[in-house]
Amino acid sequence: MIRLVIVDDHPIVRGGLRDTFAGSDDIVVVGEAADGAEGISRATLLSADVVLMDLRMPGMDGVAATAALREHSPSARVLILTTFDSESDVLPAIEAGAIGYLLKDALPDELMRAVRAAARGESVLAPSVTQQLLGQIRKPGPGALTDREREVLQLVANGSSNREVASALFIGEASIKTHLQHIYDKFGVRDRASAVAEGYRRRLLT
Amino acid sequence: MIRLVIVDDHPIVRGGLRDTFAGSDDIVVVGEAADGAEGISRATLLSADVVLMDLRMPGMDGVAATAALREHSPSARVLILTTFDSESDVLPAIEAGAIGYLLKDALPDELMRAVRAAARGESVLAPSVTQQLLGQIRKPGPGALTDREREVLQLVANGSSNREVASALFIGEASIKTHLQHIYDKFGVRDRASAVAEGYRRRLLT
């Protein structure tokens, strides 16, 4: 019997998941939680085999909760279940120790198969997520910003001029211009405004 | 008996909702749909009293579907149920003819009360949504962009220079500069890049 804990802040989603697994004879929902911190304690106390974790939650989010859970209960497999499939969400989740990544438009059937696979220690990724990962690994160059570039872009989005970004990062203004040029090249844009826009579209900025 | 149709692209959410109303003796879920267009036909065919509508869906989105449904089946009350409570979502939905606006973190109990209220023709808004609406009505000035300004900002976010925005809108470059100045004033920023950023943060841009 696979012991499953559901962590999601929406009661309706929790209800739908509970319902989905109610018809299964090898999976039992032993607990639910509405945020990351609660999810960790539930999963630990109830010795969950698999944790279905939402990414966007108030308080501790899914990535942080996944990382913490990997420490507390290494035996619990974390399966991310989220609405968002954008590139910036997937990698941090996987890095934090999630074994799978599903989207909320998954059918109940897929969901059950994924939970069983996760319980066996196998990795399950939603097709669109897999594509993204492959795309990122195959060519880590085009499109992906370096940490420094992201940092610069975030400051630009916050209204800093090149000079202000430079002094904020303790480097020269010329370097900022270079970083921005690289960002423009990667994004295929020609100015900072659309670079910021692209940054938001790719969920790199907050 | 209140005839309810659920329109949401996530099977899990639909399941949760179905489950929620299964325990009710005065509400019956007569149909489900995964996108706006399907939702309209289902609601019309099944003569729904209330339609629970998600906003973000592939294909026809919730706002468009609500507007269309108000024409096809004026007797059906549309209740918006969404994850997002940001300012730009609420008003268009209400303007399109929705009678209520709930968030997905609503408890099953609130949900049922809301559906009953909607069936009676009463308006139900989630508390945080109400606050926003009041805030918007009380001072429509500070912070809210005019249609033209939004249009300009979107083009800027897409990489257009002032001149390009001007020719795209068939007006002079000077007007674009004026619009941008107004946007900067409203947003409290000093350049187009952070104006775009703020536009994304306020969910005014796509």
Place this chain on the structure above:
DNA sequence: GAATACATCCACCGAATGGTGGAGCCCTGA
């Protein structure tokens, strides 16, 4: 050890942008 990616820096130039202080027209609501 060589190649690569990354971060840092330089100079020069034209073009775009932002700041300021106007102005007129149209529509809506008081």
Place this chain on the structure above:
DNA sequence: TCAGGGCTCCACCATTCGGTGGATGTATTC
């Protein structure tokens, strides 16, 4: 009818930005 808001336009000027084509040092990888 008048006030206010929204949209359009103008001129001038300093600043900033983007484009180009480099350069160096370091860490990592092959």
